[in-house]
Amino acid sequence: MSVEWNSTLEIGIPEIDEQHKELVVAVGRLMVSFGENTAEEEVRRLLLFLNQYVTDHFSTEEALMVQHGYPAVEGHKARHAEFIASFRRLIDEFKENGATTKLAQMTQFSVVTWLLNHIGREDKQLGAFLKAEVAT
Numbered sequence: 310m311s312v313e314w315n316s317t318l319e320i321g322i323p324e325i326d327e328q329h330k331e332l333v334v335a336v337g338r339l340m341v342s343f344g345e346n347t348a349e350e351e352v353r354r355l356l357l358f359l360n361q362y363v364t365d366h367f368s369t370e371e372a373l374m375v376q377h378g379y380p381a382v383e384g385h386k387a388r389h390a391e392f393i394a395s396f397r398r399l400i401d402e403f404k405e406n407g408a409t410t411k412l413a414q415m416t417q418f419s420v421v422t423w424l425l426n427h428i429g430r431e432d433k434q435l436g437a438f439l440k441a442e443v444a445t
């Protein structure tokens with residue numbers, strides 16, 4: 310399944326939208342790279358990039374939530390922590406077995422599906438809250 314950025318994923322906060330775009334593009338490249346001959350190196354590079362980028366991105370969102378007194382901050386942080394934990398499992402799987410079909414399936418479920426659902430739900434709720442904050 311291809312993963313592409315599109316404007317329906319925007320939450321209306323430019324700093325977060327830019328980071329989401331970068332994330333979705335990198336995840337899309339990761340999914341494409343699973344099917345290529347050069348998979349091993351490219352998958353390694355993208356997993357390492359995403360590992361760092363996701364951590365930084367979650368920190369940006371969490372700092373904004375705290376700064377603006379977002380009421381659902383704890384639940385949202387918990388979702389982020391779950392993602393980090395499942396991403397670690399992907400890295401462990403890669404270290405153990407390389408860029409396998411199983412890893413591609415795990416990535417589809419715990420990165421692609423998760424990310425699109427999370428942006429579409431929790432992050433959109435956060436965006437609506439922050440926009441209302443700015444407007445008042």
Ligand SMILES: [Fe+2]
Pocket residue numbers: 370385389427431432
């Ligand atoms: Fe989030």
